[in-house]
């Protein structure tokens with residue numbers, strides 16, 4: 001049975017004007033009591049279809065001949081299966097057939113008939129040199145025409161166990177190398193064009209993790225991944241805490257300072273997610289001081305503006321700080337003379353109100369404190385903050401995830417838009433899919449630094465109470 005042809009033939013008999021209501025609306029039709037029978041070149045589909053729109057059930061039946069490319073014996077209780085030109089399928093029949101096609105593809109190995117060929121081709125993923133900020137890559141599936149790759153990938157995305165090839169053979173898609181490579185391709189965010197795969201350099205750190213964690217003999221070109229990493233490591237070797245910082249950083253804080261510097265050398269953003277009380281501010285100030293020749297903006301909740309002001313004065317008196325907060329005139333004066341300052345300090349609300357004035361200012365660095373303020377991707381504040389013109393963006397937060405993973409997505413959408421894909425794709429790959437948490441973890445890891453008090457207890461001064469309130473959301477503990 002040539003399953004691919006069934007859908008094609010069905011489309012011939014779908015009213016062109018109602019085309020969408022046929023193939024798109026079938027999703028609001030729920031199939032039960034379904035039955036598929038294939039005999040030679042003929043397939044019969046029968047189903048009870050509940051139409052959510054009409055709030056009632058219909059019995060649908062259709063017979064498709066794949067050789068003659070015709071349909072016969074079609075019937076549906078909705079009575080819309082004929083027009084003046086002849087037979088025509090309704091959304092209920094479309095639903096019955098699409099459901100049946102899926103069933104045919106999903107049939108277990110035991111049900112394959114004699115003579116069905118199941119292929120388990122070997123796979124190679126060849127990574128090549130980085131050019132213009134992207135690593136190149138090539139996928140080879142042994143013995144398979146490149147033009148078929150995208151369709152095979154689509155079958156994988158549809159969670160089919162097998163992909164039906166034009167010659168009638170099946171490609172195994174479960175628990176094999178092909179599945180593994182498709183999973184990686186999924187997480188790398190490359191899709192569509194398998195002829196010329198490009199992997200952004202910032203995914204190199206993720207690839208390196210995969211290559212070191214598992215023995216992936218299917219992936220060639222580790223040296224090109226390493227080259228990207230090496231290039232940046234060179235930049236990172238000589239990072240030193242500036243002498244004029246008026247504070248002694250603890251070891252873990254120096255690590256945080258280096259985290260900022262290393263990522264900014266790559267032009268990447270990041271999230272410093274240390275637990276409350278570990279000095280996210282002083283680590284940030286050390287970084288800003290090391291970039292005193294650049295222009296930065298720090299955005300904080302209103303309640304913390306004056307904390308930041310006094311910490312700037314205490315730890316980094318050499319930084320010229322412009323506080324764009326308070327009366328309108330005051331803010332205007334600061335923003336008009338923004339060139340005189342190393343760092344502009346403002347609040348979320350004030351930034352939003354002054355957004356027009358910020359349109360013409362380009363910052364090298366943007367730091368937002370209490371980043372959970374942008375956890376809701378649809379809020380006005382979030383949209384305003386995401387519009388800030390800055391080369392590199394960092395987020396500070398003690399609670400990167402409070403309720404759900406979309407909050408984490410929203411923060412990443414600020415620091416590196418697109419890195420965790422668009423919201424919809426992120427939801428599909430991760431939010432409802434614990435199987436992919438391992439991958440999400442590897443993706444996030446290079447860009448998020450989180451230490452708990454428990455971890456750095458030996459470095460903390462005695463006066464901090466040795467009580468640990470690690471009350472992360474269940475989801476957070478599983479992901480981070």
Ligand SMILES: [Zn+2]
Nearest residue numbers: 076078090092
């Ligand atoms: Zn119908």
